[in-house]
Amino acid sequence: xxxxxxxxxxxxxxxxxxxxxxxxxxxxxxxxxxxxxxxxxxxxxxxxxxxxxxxxxxxxxxxxxxxxxxxxxxxxxxxxxxxxxxxxxxxxxxxxxxxxxxxxxxxxxxxxxxxxxxxxxxxxxxxxxxxxxxxxxxxxxxxxxxxxxxxxxxxxxxxxxxxxxxxxxxxxxxxxxxxxxxxxxxxxxxxxxxxxxxxxxxxxxxxxxxxxxxxxxxxxxxxxxxxxxxxxxxxxxxxxxxxxxxxxxxxxxxxxxxxxxxxxxxxxxxxxxxxxxxxxxxxxxxxxxxxxxxxxxxxxxxxxxxxxxxxxxxxxxxxxxxxxxxxxxxxxxxxxxxxxxxx
Amino acid sequence: xxxxxxxxxxxxxxxxxxxxxxxxxxxxxxxxxxxxxxxxxxxxxxxxxxxxxxxxxxxxxxxxxxxxxxxxxxxxxxxxxxxxxxxxxxxxxxxxxxxxxxxxxxxxxxxxxxxxxxxxxxxxxxxxxxxxxxxxxxxxxxxxxxxxxxxxxxxxxxxxxxxxxxxxxxxxxxxxxxxxxxxxxxxxxxxxxxxxxxxxxxxxxxxxxxxxxxxxxxxxxxxxxxxxxxxxxxxxxxxxxxxxxxxxxxxxxxxxxxxxxxxxxxxxxxxxxxxxxxxxxxxxxxxxxxxxxxxxxxxxxxxxxxxxxxxxxxxxxxxxxxxxxxxxxxxxxxxxxxxxxxx
DNA sequence: GACCTGCTTTAAAGCGCTTCAATAGTGTGG
DNA sequence: CCACACTATTGAAGCGCTTTAAAGCAGGTC
Numbered sequence: 039x040x041x042x043x044x045x046x047x048x049x050x051x052x053x054x055x056x057x058x059x060x061x062x063x064x065x066x067x068x069x070x071x072x073x074x075x076x077x078x079x080x081x082x083x084x085x086x087x088x089x090x091x092x093x094x095x096x097x098x099x100x101x102x103x104x105x106x107x108x109x110x111x112x113x114x115x116x117x118x119x120x121x122x123x124x125x126x127x128x129x130x131x132x133x134x135x136x137x138x139x140x141x142x143x144x145x146x147x148x149x150x151x152x153x154x155x156x157x158x159x160x161x162x163x164x165x166x167x168x169x170x171x172x173x174x175x176x177x178x179x180x181x182x183x184x185x186x187x188x189x190x191x192x193x194x195x196x197x198x199x200x201x202x203x204x205x206x207x208x209x210x211x212x213x214x215x216x217x218x219x220x221x222x223x224x225x226x227x228x229x230x231x232x233x234x235x236x237x238x239x240x241x242x243x244x245x246x247x248x249x250x251x252x253x254x255x256x257x258x259x260x261x262x263x264x265x266x267x268x269x270x271x272x273x274x275x276x277x278x279x280x281x282x283x284x285x286x287x288x289x290x291x292x293x294x295x296x297x298x299x300x301x302x303x304x305x306x307x308x309x310x311x312x313x314x315x316x317x318x319x320x321x322x323x324x325x326x327x328x329x330x331x332x333x334x335x336x337x338x339x340x341x342x343x344x345x346x347x348x349x350x351x352x353x354x355x356x357x358x359x360x361x362x363x364x365x366x367x368x369x370x371x372x373x374x375x376x377x378x379x380x381x
Numbered sequence: 382x383x384x385x386x387x388x389x390x391x392x393x394x395x396x397x398x399x400x401x402x403x404x405x406x407x408x409x410x411x412x413x414x415x416x417x418x419x420x421x422x423x424x425x426x427x428x429x430x431x432x433x434x435x436x437x438x439x440x441x442x443x444x445x446x447x448x449x450x451x452x453x454x455x456x457x458x459x460x461x462x463x464x465x466x467x468x469x470x471x472x473x474x475x476x477x478x479x480x481x482x483x484x485x486x487x488x489x490x491x492x493x494x495x496x497x498x499x500x501x502x503x504x505x506x507x508x509x510x511x512x513x514x515x516x517x518x519x520x521x522x523x524x525x526x527x528x529x530x531x532x533x534x535x536x537x538x539x540x541x542x543x544x545x546x547x548x549x550x551x552x553x554x555x556x557x558x559x560x561x562x563x564x565x566x567x568x569x570x571x572x573x574x575x576x577x578x579x580x581x582x583x584x585x586x587x588x589x590x591x592x593x594x595x596x597x598x599x600x601x602x603x604x605x606x607x608x609x610x611x612x613x614x615x616x617x618x619x620x621x622x623x624x625x626x627x628x629x630x631x632x633x634x635x636x637x638x639x640x641x642x643x644x645x646x647x648x649x650x651x652x653x654x655x656x657x658x659x660x661x662x663x664x665x666x667x668x669x670x671x672x673x674x675x676x677x678x679x680x681x682x683x684x685x686x687x688x689x690x691x692x693x694x695x696x697x698x699x700x701x702x703x704x705x706x707x708x709x710x711x712x713x714x715x716x717x718x719x720x721x722x723x724x
Numbered sequence: 725g726a727c728c729t730g731c732t733t734t735a736a737a738g739c740g741c742t743t744c745a746a747t748a749g750t751g752t753g754g
Numbered sequence: 755c756c757a758c759a760c761t762a763t764t765g766a767a768g769c770g771c772t773t774t775a776a777a778g779c780a781g782g783t784c
Binding site: 098099100101102103105106111120121123126127129130133134137145147149150151152159162163164165267268269272298301302304305324327328329330 | 441442443444445446448449454463464466469470472473476477480488490492493494495502505506507508610611612615641644645647648667670671672673
């Protein structure tokens with residue numbers, strides 16, 4: 039009885055195939071395939087009838103089958119850390135960029151039990167034509183090796199002497215922008231809360247030092263220990279408040295540190311921006327919240343992702359083979375935590 | 382010349398296929414397939430030789446091909462909003478749960494240009510056997526319709542008279558827990574900052590009202606307007622401070638509102654938790670930050686996702702057909718923003 | 725030596741689509 | 755009226771794997 043229900047009448051629910059559409063219209067499967075993919079050839083009349091029948095039957099192409107049959111997959115794999123807001127932001131933009139270029143995305147996320155290696159393997163097995171790795175952790179050499187298999191674009195991580203495409207923001211310039219903004223407001227006593235080890239913290243720190251010196255403030259350079267978390271920012275704030283007069287402005291390595299810094303300052307009764315101006319880095323979603331309203335530097339994710347996609351397209355469709363580095367200029371987002379210094 | 386480079390010698394880089402492995406070992410493709418999938422049959426000796434040859438050649442199965450050829454895909458589709466931290470948290474847990482049950486995940490994210498409908502369609506085209514929808518927006522009826530095609534589990538959204546599986550947290554109970562915690566600390570004057578329209582805000586509000594009455598505090602019930610954003614929390618705080626004496630404790634609809642509330646209170650010089658205790662809802666990542674240290678209610682995502690996966694497995698492998706609702710008990714996370722009332 | 729048993733291995737038929745050479749149809753100019 | 759150039763359509767061969775019925779084979783049994 040149950041079998042009857044399943045196999046009888048309109049139920050059965052077998053998903054319609056290309057052949058079913060073809061049979062319904064009275065043309066060959068080849069024609070249907072051409073019509074559905076919008077390939078030139080079939081006449082307008084045929085197109086219409088096929089389209090009609092397809093939607094009538096509720097036909098949906100099977101991706102596995104088309105993937106297997108087509109020479110190209112037009113699939114770009116993306117490796118990201120789903121727990122990282124900056125990554126999720128980028129992915130959204132990449133999604134749009136991919137669509138614009140006629141590619142589809144396959145997401146592969148890092149989790150507790152799934153490292154970069156495995157994430158990449160999944161993508162390779164899925165017939166991706168290129169890989170976009172957001173903030174990849176793997177050694178540069180391993181990335182180069184991977185690049186021999188298919189185009190690889192590393193986003194947001196500076197790779198010295200890279201053998202793969204790199205798209206990143208000019209982090210030093212970003213900090214220069216921030217420093218110059220503060221100097222423009224009249225600040226001279228500007229402290230930088232460092233981000234720790236690594237290529238990115240290094241770049242940003244250098245940006246600070248360079249900008250200060252360039253404006254004759256070499257004497258005022260003051261870098262204090264920090265990190266990339268709220269805690270480290272809070273710690274830095276307390277350190278500054280405990281040791282002599284506070285500067286009139288502070289820059290942090292990133293927004294998270296800025297958040298901790300802000301919180302500690304406010305709790306200590308320091309007026310922000312009245313007494314101390316604060317600038318973060320990243321333009322993270324919470325920096326935009328009305329009650330935070332943090333002046334910060336944007337990595338310009340739309341441009342970052344557009345270049346990443348462009349790099350993919352160039353190598354896939356444009357025949358480029360030499361790796362390239364694209365450096366995107368960050369943008370200063372002036373908001374409420376910066377004003378001229380007191381007095 | 383270039384063609385030579387490509388087609389000559391070990392390069393050519395054509396990806397090895399099952400046949401290549403079979404040829405290398407001198408067995409049939411069928412045998413290789415069996416070995417690689419760990420199916421019983423091939424002898425230990427054959428297994429070893431096949432495995433050896435496979436790794437030797439760097440063979441990796443083509444997912445599109447196996448997907449197409451196999452009866453089952455063991456693929457579960459997940460629809461999520463990648464911009465929502467709660468969703469990303471859930472996805473991480475689902476990833477683990479799926480792995481434990483021997484399923485693979487296909488992620489489909491909502492973006493500006495990609496709504497739920499399209500996200501679902503992509504998954505259907507990818508041969509998913511079941512769908513997990515995180516906080517689905519579609520009308521209940523549409524979900525029911527979808528459920529006729531394949532098992533659907535809605536996570537985190539209460540669906541009245543659901544025709545699909547629902548896994549959600551007992552939001553009313555969560556607030557009850559929070560209220561009782563405050564009462565236990567000695568609070569009587571407890572205000573609730575509401576979350577606005579919708580099923581979830583309703584549940585939480587009711588939880589508050591019920592708990593207050595159950596403890597003889599019906600007179601003290603005070604619900605003020607709020608929302609689900611930092612701004613709404615900040616607004617609520619200002620409202621409370623402007624109108625008469627502040628309560629000794631406040632509950633908010635969610636952590637984001639709690640963040641805004643905290644910020645506004647602290648800026649106004651109110652001691653938290655000394656003068657006012659605050660409880661949020663969601664146990665979001667930032668509530669755990671040392672400098673926030675917010676007492677809040679956890680939706681217990683590991684349990685939520687485990688049940689979601691279990692529901693999928695039951696329907697796919699266990700033959701269950703009737704939809705079911707699973708309600709998970711939330712957990713109170715007592716942290717630093719709650720203490721006994723002053724005085 | 726014929727025959728059965730139980731374990732390994734394999735041939736062959738797809739999975740649902742794309743691709744492309746080849747065919748059929750339709751006018752045009754000579 | 756035929757050769758020619760098009761345009762529209764299609765047959766058939768895969769894409770790289772899984773699956774299943776059947777074949778092969780070794781070792782016992784009588």
